Amino acid sequence: MKKPLLISGVSVSLLAMALTGCTPNNKGASDSDGTVSVTSTASECKLSTTEVKAGKTTFSVKNDGNEVTEFYVLAEDGLRILSEVENIGPSISRDLTVELAEGKYKTSCKPGMVGDGIVGDLTVTSNPDATAVSADEQALRDTAISQYTSYVKDQVEQLKTATGDFAEAYQSGDFEKARVLYPQARLHFERIEPVAESFGDLDPKLDAREADVEEGQEWTGWHKIEKDLWQPKPAENDGKTYTALTDAERTKVVEQLVTDTNSLYEKTRDVDLTVDQIANGAKGLLDEVTASKVTGEEEIWSHTDLSDFQGNVDGARVAFEDLRPIVEKKDSELASNIDEKFKDVQTLLDQHREGEGFVSYTELSEDQVRELSDSIDALSEPLSKLTGVVVS
Numbered sequence: 001m002k003k004p005l006l007i008s009g010v011s012v013s014l015l016a017m018a019l020t021g022c023t024p025n026n027k028g029a030s031d032s033d034g035t036v037s038v039t040s041t042a043s044e045c046k047l048s049t050t051e052v053k054a055g056k057t058t059f060s061v062k063n064d065g066n067e068v069t070e071f072y073v074l075a076e077d078g079l080r081i082l083s084e085v086e087n088i089g090p091s092i093s094r095d096l097t098v099e100l101a102e103g104k105y106k107t108s109c110k111p112g113m114v115g116d117g118i119v120g121d122l123t124v125t126s127n128p129d130a131t132a133v134s135a136d137e138q139a140l141r142d143t144a145i146s147q148y149t150s151y152v153k154d155q156v157e158q159l160k161t162a163t164g165d166f167a168e169a170y171q172s173g174d175f176e177k178a179r180v181l182y183p184q185a186r187l188h189f190e191r192i193e194p195v196a197e198s199f200g201d202l203d204p205k206l207d208a209r210e211a212d213v214e215e216g217q218e219w220t221g222w223h224k225i226e227k228d229l230w231q232p233k234p235a236e237n238d239g240k241t242y243t244a245l246t247d248a249e250r251t252k253v254v255e256q257l258v259t260d261t262n263s264l265y266e267k268t269r270d271v272d273l274t275v276d277q278i279a280n281g282a283k284g285l286l287d288e289v290t291a292s293k294v295t296g297e298e299e300i301w302s303h304t305d306l307s308d309f310q311g312n313v314d315g316a317r318v319a320f321e322d323l324r325p326i327v328e329k330k331d332s333e334l335a336s337n338i339d340e341k342f343k344d345v346q347t348l349l350d351q352h353r354e355g356e357g358f359v360s361y362t363e364l365s366e367d368q369v370r371e372l373s374d375s376i377d378a379l380s381e382p383l384s385k386l387t388g389v390v391v392s
Contacts, residue, residue, distance in 0.1 A: 034058055038109070040088070041065040045109030045118040053127035054102045056391045061085060062093045067112040073098055074106040078119060081198045083280045086113075087291045097387040099276040100124045114214055137326065141275050144322040148278050149271060151318050152192045156268045159188035163261045167254045170225060179229050183299075183307035183357055186222060190311025191318070192268075193288060194281035199267050205260050209298065220256050228253075230301035275323060279387035282319035285312040286380045294373045296361050306358035309372070310349055317342050320383070323390055331389050334382055341379035348375050 037048040038061040047059075061071045072084045073096070082105070085096040102124050108117035133141070162185035170178040189196065189207070197203045204212065206221045213219045228250070231242045245253065292298040293309045320327075320338055327335040348371060352359050364372075 035060050038062065038071055038107075039064050040069040040071065040109040040111060040118075042067065042111050043118070045071075045107065045120060047107060047120065047122070050121055051123045051125060052100070053130070054100060054124050055127050055130045056097065056099050056388075058095050058097045058388070059085075059107075060093060060095050061088055061109075063088045063090055065111050066090055070110040070113055070117075071096060072106075072108040072110070072117070073100070073122070074108060076104040076106065078106045078108075079200045081200070083277060084197070084284065085280075086284065086287055095384075096280065097276065097391065098280070099274060099391040102126050137329075140326045140329070144275055144278065144326065145273055147322045148319055149273055151322070152195050152268055152271060152273075155188045155192045155315075156265050159185065159192075160261055160265045162188060163258060167258050170229070171251060171254050175229055178225075179302070182222075182226065182229065182302060183304040186304070187307055187311040187314075189222075190285075190288075190308045191315035193312070193315070194277075194284045195268060195271060195273075196264055197284075198277075199264070202260060202264060202267070206257070206264070209292075209300070211297070220253060221260070222257065224253055225257065226299065226302050230303075232301055236301070275326070276387050276391050278319050279323055279390050282316040282323075282386060283380065283383050285316040285319075286376055286383060288312050289376050290373070290380070294369065294376065299361070303360040303362050304358070305361040306349065306352055310358070313342070313345055313349065316383070320386065323386065326390050327386065330392060331385075334385060334389060337382045338379070338386070341375075341382060345372075345375045345379055348372055 034052075034056055035058045036052060038059050039046045040061060040063050042065045059071060059073070061069075063069045067090065069088050070084060070086045071088070073082045074080060075082060082100075083096055083098045085094050088094050105122040105124060106119055107122050108119045110117040162181065166178055166181040166185045169175075169181055193203070193207075196206065204221075207223065208217075208219060208221055209223045210219060210227065227242070228245045231244060234241050289309055289312050293305045293312065296303070296305055298308055299305045320342070324335055327338075349358075352364065352368075
């Protein structure tokens with residue numbers, strides 16, 4: 001789960017610039033290789049240009065601040081996330097490759113991964129020199145989009161059903177059954193998390209951890225219920241005795257979970273994806289593992305992190321497999337390398353299975369956690385090249 005991005009459009013964009021002292025960036029062509037340099041600090045999100053030509057663009061994001069930052073490319077309304085790169089540590093640079101059509105967009109840096117972000121405008125102009133996508137490749141793209149879109153819809157349908165079953169058990173007070181159903185339902189969410197994240201504040205409403213909740217923000221969703229199901233001792237709760245939710249509070253939070261899940265279901269009925277979004281989503285799912293699953297921060301009370309881990313890996317693998325015919329045609333060695341690394345990760349995960357799920361994350365030794373982390377890093381390296389190859 002990523003931190004919430006709360007952006008409401010042009011008025012907030014201008015306000016953010018005024019509050020942070022952000023100055024408009026220079027217009028002009030991107031570098032000859034189609035790269036836009038982005039510098040993120042505590043007060044600025046500076047692009048080397050705010051005008052690029054339609055087609056492939058790579059944003060090379062450098063964090064010159066003191067906090068972890070994120071970078072987003074958003075639709076013109078500032079609400080819909082088209083692509084993102086997260087967890088960019090201080091002094092670290094990371095790339096985000098996208099394929100943009102002519103039109104108006106927003107960009108945003110989010111230092112500290114909290115707040116509204118520092119928002120700016122991006123204009124994509126026509127590109128008469130762009131090489132047209134061949135009919136054969138377009139057919140491969142269309143097939144990949146169709147297949148992955150069907151996968152997303154299927155997973156959200158299963159999520160909706162599983163959430164309903166979980167909600168019924170939790171609300172009725174059958175905590176034992178609810179604890180069993182909890183990771184089973186979340187598995188479907190974790191597989192398609194980048195799509196959920198694209199719908200603005202819907203993802204944090206469903207998946208915010210307690211540590212993610214900002215002052216004045218109501219905590220809702222899976223992890224609030226998780227805490228109530230696996231009630232922490234004072235030592236695990238900032239020294240405070242945990243107070244169980246009342247029946248009324250339990251009803252409120254679980255009904256909101258069902259409502260937000262139904263909203264996700266409705267939004268994905270006509271979801272419109274592109275191949276670069278699918279490819280970036282695959283990498284984003286692995287970033288989720290590195291950021292919170294491997295560290296044990298995602299499921300801090302239930303310790304069902306390995307199930308979430310599996311969901312993220314499943315989603316990334318399906319996205320890659322749908323794009324694989326394109327990658328195979330352009331870089332067969334990369335395709336084979338990614339295949340091999342996915343198998344390595346799955347082999348390690350399978351060692352920790354128990355029944356239909358996984359052992360508690362607390363049962364893993366430091367060496368086993370490190371082994372999983374290293375395997376994800378090994379997969380992330382070739383997978384980071386996926387978008388560039390697909391849209392080249």
